[in-house]
Amino acid sequence: MTLGSQIAWDDTVLPFQLDRSDIRGRVARLDGVLDQVLAQHDYPPQVEALVAEAAMLTAMxxxxxxxRWKLSLQIRGNGPVxxxxxxxxxxxxxxxxxxIRAYASFDRDRIDPARAPFDHIGEGYFAIMIDQGKGMVPYQGITPIAGGSLAACAETYFAQSEQLPTRFAVSFGRSRLPGGIEGWRAGGVMLQHMPKASPHVQGEGGTGEGGLLAATDILSGDDEENWSRANLLLDTVEEMELIGPTVHPTDLLVRLFHEEGPRVYDAQPVKFGCTCSEERVRESLSIYSAKDIATMTTDEGIVTADCQFCGAHYELDPETLGFEAKGEQS
Known part of the structure; x- marks a missing residue:
């Protein structure tokens, strides 16, 4: 196997479905994207792990x-992260x-190397937002932080907010190919039961943490049996199979689900990308008066802004900002 064939699947998401089980899914691999996301900040290892996991979930x-739509994940907690x-x-x-882009806000002094990354979030919420563009009302769904990982939070979100049984297997970390430099690699598999016409759960509460819904609260009969079988097969996946690069996603699907009739579709390439710009900074400051802008002005007579996602730095003339702006100066 050549190096080129090994990395052909890097930074891609491969959609598939299991015909026998009425289940759809995605296999994702990130390497260069993750390197660029994490290179923007000097994160402690615990924060790096959380950002890597969140980026993988976002890709899938x-x-x-x-x-042209935009999907966002937001995890807020009362812990150090x-x-x-x-x-x-x-x-x-x-x-x-x-x-894809991602970042984390955290209190460096409260990071504990002896604690698991997920424990640094504390109590809070997990949210997914979808922006369909101008003229459309954004969609937002929120569930409490639950489980022992961000993947578990996402599974709870889909069960509770969408009533869609969902399962994630995610792995990530630093690795080095022979003769290469060390870099981040991550991989994951997402399973999701096809939605029914009118999903509905009887009774109040579920069997998940804090009474939240779980997949077993939603499915019954053949659907429940098929879902359990697919999950047992996914349980056999190994970390190195998820991360690659020597195991191709198509080979992984055959290894895991060959009896379920896996059918693959066109892979979606992904790259690191940010939408920040000077124009967007000016737009965000357009709601402020000249007096407000003055409070943001530095001793050097400029207004500065930094993008948390990509690290871009902007320096602007305060007289050209806000709704009382005098116009841009050359």
């Missing part, structure tokens, strides 16, 4: 949105890459 969940935010921008045209 986001693959279903339509062209206050916020993890990710964005997935749908391709602008068929065949073009989707874009």
């Amino acid at each position: 969940i986001g693959q279903t949105i339509k062209l 206050r916020l993890i935010a990710t964005d997935y921008y749908g391709p602008t045209a068929e065949g073009t890459p989707a874009r």
Whole structure:
């Protein structure tokens, strides 16, 4: 196997379905994208792990949105890691890459190397937002932080908010190919039961943490049996199979689900991408008066702004900002 064939699947999301089980899914691999996301900040290892996991989940969940739509994950907690935010921008045209960006806000002094990454979030919420563009009302769904990982939070979200049984297997970490430099690699598999015409759960509460719904509360009969079988097969996946690069996603699907009739579709390439710009900074400051802008002005007589996602730095003339702006100066 050549190095080129090994990395052919890097930074891609491969959609598939299991014909026998009425289950759809995605296999995702991220390497260069994750390196670029994490290179923007000097994160402690615990924060790096959370951002890597969130980016993987975003890649797999986001693959279903339509062209030019935006899907965002937001995890807020009262622990040392206050916020993890990710964005997935749908391709602008068929065949073009989707874009991903992510960052975390945290209290470095409270990070405990002896604690698991997920424990640094504390109590809070997990949210998914979908922006369909101008003139459309954004969709937002929120569930409490639950389980022992961000993947578990996402599974709870889909069961509770969408009543869609969903399962994630995710692995990530630093690795080095022979003769290469060390970099981040991540991989994952997402399973999701096909939605029914009118999903509805009888009774109050569920069997999940804090009474939240779980997959077993939604399915019954053949659907429950098929879902359990697919999950047992996914339980056999190994970390190195998820991360690659020597195991191709198509080979992985055959290894895991060959009896379920896996059918694959066109892979979606993804890349790191940010939408920040000077124009967007000016737009965000357009609601402020000249007096407000003055409070943001530095001793050097400029207003500065930094993008948390990509690290871009902007320096602007305060007289050209806000709704009382005098116009841009040359």
